[in-house]
Amino acid sequence: MATSEGQMQGFAQRIRQHLFHIADIMRNIEAGFRGFLVYDEGVLFILNKMREQGLIPKETIFKFSVFGGYCPAAGAKVAEKHGGQLFESAFRCIPPILSSIRKAVTFRWISTPLS
Numbered sequence: 001m002a003t004s005e006g007q008m009q010g011f012a013q014r015i016r017q018h019l020f021h022i023a024d025i026m027r028n029i030e031a032g033f034r035g036f037l038v039y040d041e042g043v044l045f046i047l048n049k050m051r052e053q054g055l056i057p058k059e060t061i062f063k064f065s066v067f068g069g070y071c072p073a074a075g076a077k078v079a080e081k082h083g084g085q086l087f088e089s090a091f092r093c094i095p096p097i098l099s100s101i102r103k104a105v106t107f108r109w110i111s112t113p114l115s
Contacts (some may be wrong), residue, residue, distance in 0.1 A: 018043050026056075031100045039067035041082050048083020060087050067108060073104035080105045 021043050025036050034057065037043045044064060050056045063086035064079035076087050087107045089098065101107075 018046065022046060022050075029056060029060065036060070036062055036066035037065050038062050038084070041068060041078060044079065044084055045082040051083065063088060072099040076101045076107070078107045081105060 008088075013114035018040065019037075021040070023098070025047065028036070036047075038047065041064075044062055046058060047060075047062055051058060051060060062084050064082075066088040068075075068079065079087055085107065087101070087105065089101060
């Protein structure tokens with residue numbers, strides 16, 4: 001979906017894309033990277049399960065991207081439940097919504113793209 005500014009958000013991946021995304025992340029983990037931007041809650045869920053099982057280092061951080069399309073606190077809570085530790089809200093998130101997100105989740109960082 002495109003915003004009035006022409007920015008894209010709300011992407012979702014298919015299973016095949018999940019595999020490529022996860023494979024790319026695993027190669028980068030082997031290269032020493034420990035922070036990744038994830039824009040699909042299915043991929044985030046799988047990566048978190050892999051981290052819980054020890055297949056991904058515990059110190060690896062996943063930021064849920066604006067491209068996931070979440071803005072309200074309930075969406076942020078879903079991202080947190082699936083293992084996101086950082087959150088980037090959807091475009092045009094007004095201050096009261098950002099405040100409700102901060103109250104609902106334990107993210108270390110919440111950002112909102114500038115429009």
